[in-house]
Amino acid sequence: MFKEIIKGMAITLRYGLSRPITVQWPEEQKPATPRHRGRHILHRYYNGLEKCIGCELCAAACPVGCIYVGPAENDPLNPVSPGERYAKRYEINLMRCIFCGYCASACPTEAITLGPQCDFANYRRERTVLTKQELLEAWPKFERSRGDMNQRGAGADQRSTGKSLNPGPSPRLAWEAQADETHEAPLPGHGGIPVNVPGVIDPSEESRA
Amino acid sequence: MANKTTTPSSSEGLAEAEKVTVTIDGREVAVPRGSLVVDAASSLGIHIPIYCAHPKLDPVAVCRMCLVRVGKMPRLQPACATVVSDGMVVTTQSPEVAKVREGMLEFLLLNHPLDCPVCDRGGECDLQDFAVRYGPQTSRFPITQKSHAAKAVVLSDKIELDQERCILCWRCTRYYDEITGEKELVLVRRGIDTVIDSFNGEPLTSDFQGNLPEVCPVGALTHRQYRFQARPWDLQRTKGICPECSYGCNINIDARDFEIKRFASRDNPQVEDMWLCDRGRYSVEKWSHGSRVRHPLIRAGGEVREVGVDEAVAEAARQLGEVLRLHGGGAIGVIGSPMLTNEELWLLQRLARETLDCHNCDHQLDELGNVSADEHSLGIAEIEDCETVVVLGAEPEANTPVLTLRLHKAQLRRGVEVRRVEHDASPASLGIKGKRLVGVIADEVHRAYAADMADALASGNTLVKRLTVTRGVNGRGAKDMGMLPTQGPGYSRVTGGKDGRQILHAASAGAIKALLLVGAETVLRGAGILAEKALAKVDVIIAIEPRAGIVANAASVVIPGHTYFEKRGSVTNVEGRVQRVSPALPPATAAPQETRVLAMLAAALGATGWGTGDPFEVNTMLSQAIDAYRGAGNGGRALWKRQGEPR
Ligand code: SF4
Ligand code: SF4
Ligand code: SF4
Ligand code: FES
Numbered sequence: 001m002f003k004e005i006i007k008g009m010a011i012t013l014r015y016g017l018s019r020p021i022t023v024q025w026p027e028e029q030k031p032a033t034p035r036h037r038g039r040h041i042l043h044r045y046y047n048g049l050e051k052c053i054g055c056e057l058c059a060a061a062c063p064v065g066c067i068y069v070g071p072a073e074n075d076p077l078n079p080v081s082p083g084e085r086y087a088k089r090y091e092i093n094l095m096r097c098i099f100c101g102y103c104a105s106a107c108p109t110e111a112i113t114l115g116p117q118c119d120f121a122n123y124r125r126e127r128t129v130l131t132k133q134e135l136l137e138a139w140p141k142f143e144r145s146r147g148d149m150n151q152r153g154a155g156a157d158q159r160s161t162g163k164s165l166n167p168g169p170s171p172r173l174a175w176e177a178q179a180d181e182t183h184e185a186p187l188p189g190h191g192g193i194p195v196n197v198p199g200v201i202d203p204s205e206e207s208r209a
Numbered sequence: 210m211a212n213k214t215t216t217p218s219s220s221e222g223l224a225e226a227e228k229v230t231v232t233i234d235g236r237e238v239a240v241p242r243g244s245l246v247v248d249a250a251s252s253l254g255i256h257i258p259i260y261c262a263h264p265k266l267d268p269v270a271v272c273r274m275c276l277v278r279v280g281k282m283p284r285l286q287p288a289c290a291t292v293v294s295d296g297m298v299v300t301t302q303s304p305e306v307a308k309v310r311e312g313m314l315e316f317l318l319l320n321h322p323l324d325c326p327v328c329d330r331g332g333e334c335d336l337q338d339f340a341v342r343y344g345p346q347t348s349r350f351p352i353t354q355k356s357h358a359a360k361a362v363v364l365s366d367k368i369e370l371d372q373e374r375c376i377l378c379w380r381c382t383r384y385y386d387e388i389t390g391e392k393e394l395v396l397v398r399r400g401i402d403t404v405i406d407s408f409n410g411e412p413l414t415s416d417f418q419g420n421l422p423e424v425c426p427v428g429a430l431t432h433r434q435y436r437f438q439a440r441p442w443d444l445q446r447t448k449g450i451c452p453e454c455s456y457g458c459n460i461n462i463d464a465r466d467f468e469i470k471r472f473a474s475r476d477n478p479q480v481e482d483m484w485l486c487d488r489g490r491y492s493v494e495k496w497s498h499g500s501r502v503r504h505p506l507i508r509a510g511g512e513v514r515e516v517g518v519d520e521a522v523a524e525a526a527r528q529l530g531e532v533l534r535l536h537g538g539g540a541i542g543v544i545g546s547p548m549l550t551n552e553e554l555w556l557l558q559r560l561a562r563e564t565l566d567c568h569n570c571d572h573q574l575d576e577l578g579n580v581s582a583d584e585h586s587l588g589i590a591e592i593e594d595c596e597t598v599v600v601l602g603a604e605p606e607a608n609t610p611v612l613t614l615r616l617h618k619a620q621l622r623r624g625v626e627v628r629r630v631e632h633d634a635s636p637a638s639l640g641i642k643g644k645r646l647v648g649v650i651a652d653e654v655h656r657a658y659a660a661d662m663a664d665a666l667a668s669g670n671t672l673v674k675r676l677t678v679t680r681g682v683n684g685r686g687a688k689d690m691g692m693l694p695t696q697g698p699g700y701s702r703v704t705g706g707k708d709g710r711q712i713l714h715a716a717s718a719g720a721i722k723a724l725l726l727v728g729a730e731t732v733l734r735g736a737g738i739l740a741e742k743a744l745a746k747v748d749v750i751i752a753i754e755p756r757a758g759i760v761a762n763a764a765s766v767v768i769p770g771h772t773y774f775e776k777r778g779s780v781t782n783v784e785g786r787v788q789r790v791s792p793a794l795p796p797a798t799a800a801p802q803e804t805r806v807l808a809m810l811a812a813a814l815g816a817t818g819w820g821t822g823d824p825f826e827v828n829t830m831l832s833q834a835i836d837a838y839r840g841a842g843n844g845g846r847a848l849w850k851r852q853g854e855p856r
Contacts, residue, residue, distance in 0.1 A: 055331075059440075060440065
């Protein structure tokens with residue numbers, strides 16, 4: 001009996017003296033595993049065009065119906081995505097998402113993947129519905145948006161080469177310049193989601209006002 | 210050539226047809242002689258894939274998708290073009306047929322682009338569906354070797370063509386040949402290079418282009434208006450009636466996120482025969498926009514107050530009651546609109562005549578001649594049974610465009626003689642003699658000419674029936690319900706009052722002291738400056754109005770109304786067919802529907818026996834009050850006794 005107690009205490013002592021595996025989150029972050037399924041990312045091609053073609057297959061595959069895609073027609077002279085169609089509105093309700101990854105499997109263009117970020121707590125319910133701009137990979141400043149500190153999560157686990165890629169000439173420079181501004185300064189303490197996130201737009205209000 | 214049995218024109222015809230017995234996949238079925246194998250199979254619930262065949266078009270058998278084994282015939286036969294014979298044995302499910310179907314689909318998919326994710330037809334495409342159900346699950350051809358053709362060809366402001374997606378079923382060209390009689394699409398080039406294109410590359414000008422994407426089995430022809438708006442599985446489908454004219458075309462209203470995305474046809478062989486006109490089909494956008502009245506308002510002394518419905522109704526009753534007490538019912542004018550449902554119109558005229566003792570009620574500006582039930586004795590499908598149809602002027606077909614297609618069908622398939630004449634053509638000059646059934650079609654402005662024409666043509670053996678094209682979706686219902694200055698429900702004669710324009714004149718002259726306007730914005734806008742003068746002059750204006758505008762801006766009491774797609778009720782089309790409408794959109798206001806508000810108003814004015822104003826309840830009441838509506842139900846015609854003829 002005495003022997004057992006010694007044995008048990010030894011284990012407790014051993015763990016008590018070893019380095020704890022707990023990390024001081026959020027100050028300290030652990031790298032996500034390569035196939036971690038967290039907050040979604042909408043990807044771009046290297047020329048800046050969006051991969052998403054607004055086909056709504058992700059929304060159809062989603063078992064909980066948390067994706068909203070509002071497609072629209074590309075202006076051929078100033079396209080958002082290759083081809084005729086793009087997603088004008090793209091929203092994911094993270095509070096409903098079960099992170100199954102079906103959307104990523106359904107996507108015909110590999111436009112959507114699930115990224116490393118998994119902290120979504122927020123003080124405002126509407127902010128947990130991510131808009132397209134928040135989900136979209138930043139461009140053209142790939143290297144910065146992919147750095148360790150990229151709280152937006154965009155592409156952080158995808159291609160962590162750290163090499164700067166020249167995005168090349170884009171037909172959408174004007175739009176990007178504006179997009180870049182909003183991607184510039186993620187506010188600390190809000191999971192990277194800027195405070196002035198446009199709320200969920202009630203479609204009835206928007207179109208029938 | 211013309212296979213009439215596939216397109217039964219009227220309810221008669223099929224009934225007395227002789228039956229033959231065929232065996233399909235071991236099951237026997239008796240079908241009318243002359244039926245096609247594909248229809249016989251579908252009556253058994255056996256599905257045969259078809260591309261070029263279409264229920265409303267003659268068979269051509271070009272796509273070979275429907276091949277089945279028929280009796281001992283040496284080769285497989287196209288089910289869409291093979292007529293049944295007695296004792297025929299058909300096999301649709303055998304390895305042999307399955308192999309041929311697989312082969313056909315492999316051919317069709319050979320050069321078909323992998324466009325499904327961006328194609329507007331994806332999700333409701335016959336090529337997708339049959340490929341999954343009957344096709345080979347893999348392709349033996351490399352994707353890189355597909356031949357290409359033009360994409361996103363803009364054929365007109367309404368239609369876009371993708372030549373790569375076309376499977377060359379010829380449905381679109383045959384639609385133009387057989388249904389509209391215009392020839393705007395053609396097959397150009399030969400062999401593997403064959404594509405569909407517009408004739409000489411000119412833009413399409415037809416008024417019925419919107420049907421093309423519906424006849425096309427794949428996503429080759431698509432609507433510009435619906436382009437990339439939604440996926441079929443996003444859409445909430447509601448059965449409805451087209452809002453643009455009084456023809457009463459059956460439509461499916463497809464809405465997404467409380468916004469109507471498209472109108473699709475809902476085949477009713479008695480009315481539109483599945484073809485819609487572009488005016489109706491593309492009137493979608495109107496219904497999602499425009500500013501609305503959302504809260505009841507009371508306007509007093511230049512001040513507007515938001516109130517509850519009860520308060521607004523009480524205030525309206527107080528104001529109307531005061532005018533009634535001081536000046537009598539003659540000082541009140543009631544204007545409705547042909548966009549209202551039968552239930553609303555019936556209650557409105559009842560409120561005016563019974564409660565407000567007022568005979569000044571109308572649903573339009575001008576009373577256009579003496580209305581009678583005789584003027585719509587000719588049914589739309591009955592046009593095909595006529596020997597001669599006389600169309601007075603261009604208005605009937607301009608106001609209800611789908612009528613043109615029915616006339617064309619009657620001409621093409623039934624050999625009906627269609628005479629398009631001037632309004633005042635002399636009946637004698639037409640030389641119509643010795644016919645059994647003659648139709649006379651006119652619009653409501655020229656109904657007097659039509660009456661004269663009908664009288665002149667009717668003789669011993671000739672029965673003349675008339676069809677009068679009304680304006681507004683429920684223009685006919687408004688007349689049936691008695692929303693007229695001189696006629697009450699069921700065309701009964703009543704003490705004459707003022708028509709819409711006279712009401713406005715009297716109002717601007719000060720003779721009319723109160724106006725009750727229900728959905729009358731569009732009617733009043735038609736009167737221009739006169740309406741503005743009247744609205745400025747009258748102090749008591751009670752408006753039940755869905756949209757912001759001149760009426761809501763002037764009214765002393767505004768109660769929010771519902772638009773046509775937000776309410777329940779029934780509407781009556783040109784031929785007197787009573788069809789139900791139900792909400793396709795949630796209401797933009799918390800106020801109850803017009804029928805309920807009218808019942809509340811009547812109760813506040815001291816009337817009893819009005820019930821709750823529930824549309825179904827009102828419908829029951831009005832069918833008891835108006836004989837013809839008793840047997841109409843949903844989708845039947847209200848049949849009126851013809852003058853001098855028991856029926
Ligand atoms: S991960 Fe699953 S639940 Fe979440 S959006 Fe994708 S499909 Fe929907
Ligand atoms: S993310 Fe992929 S599946 Fe979803 S709409 Fe865009 S392209 Fe389609
Ligand atoms: S465009 Fe459509 S309807 Fe016309 S031939 Fe091609 S597939 Fe058939
Ligand atoms: S459907 Fe029969 S051959 Fe085309």
